[in-house]
Amino acid sequence: MASIDPVDTGVESIDVEHRRIAALFTLLHDALEVPDFRTARDLHATLTERLDEHFRREEDVLVRYGYPDAKGVGFEHRAAMGILAEFGTALDRKRPGECRVILNEVLYRFLNCVYADLSCMQYLMKLGVDPANLMRA
Numbered sequence: 001m002a003s004i005d006p007v008d009t010g011v012e013s014i015d016v017e018h019r020r021i022a023a024l025f026t027l028l029h030d031a032l033e034v035p036d037f038r039t040a041r042d043l044h045a046t047l048t049e050r051l052d053e054h055f056r057r058e059e060d061v062l063v064r065y066g067y068p069d070a071k072g073v074g075f076e077h078r079a080a081m082g083i084l085a086e087f088g089t090a091l092d093r094k095r096p097g098e099c100r101v102i103l104n105e106v107l108y109r110f111l112n113c114v115y116a117d118l119s120c121m122q123y124l125m126k127l128g129v130d131p132a133n134l135m136r137a
Contacts, residue, residue: 006114035096080109
C-alpha cells in the first residue's frame with residue numbers, strides 16, 4: 001500500500017503524530033498482503049495503543065477548553081476504536097480480505113478525525129491557546 005499522508009493541521013507535533021499513526025496503517029495493510037498475521041497482530045496492538053492514547057489526550061484538551069462538539073469528537077473516536085477492535089477479531093479468524101475491509105474503515109475514520117482536528121485547532125487558537133504545547137506526550 002502506498003504511504004498515507006494525512007492533512008496537516010499546521011501544528012508540527014500533532015502532524016508528526018498523525019503521520020506516525022498513518023504509517024502503522026500502511027505497515028498493517030502491507031502485513032495483510034503477505035499475509036503475516038503475527039506481524040499484523042503486533043502492529044494492531046501498537047496501533048490500538050497509540051491511537052487510543054492520541055484520542056484520549058485530544059479529548060482531554062477539548063473538554064478542558066470547552067470545545068462545543070467535544071462529545072461528538074469523543075463519539076467518533078470511540079467508533080474508530082470499536083472498529084479497530086473488530087479488526088482484531090478478524091485477525092484472529094485469519095481472513096486477510098475481511099481484515100483489509102475493516103482496516104480501511106478504521107483508516108477512513110482516522111482521516112476524518114484528522115480533518116476534524118482542523119476545526120479544533122482553529123477553536124483553540126481563537127481562545128489564544130497554542131495547540132502545539134497541548135498534545136505532546
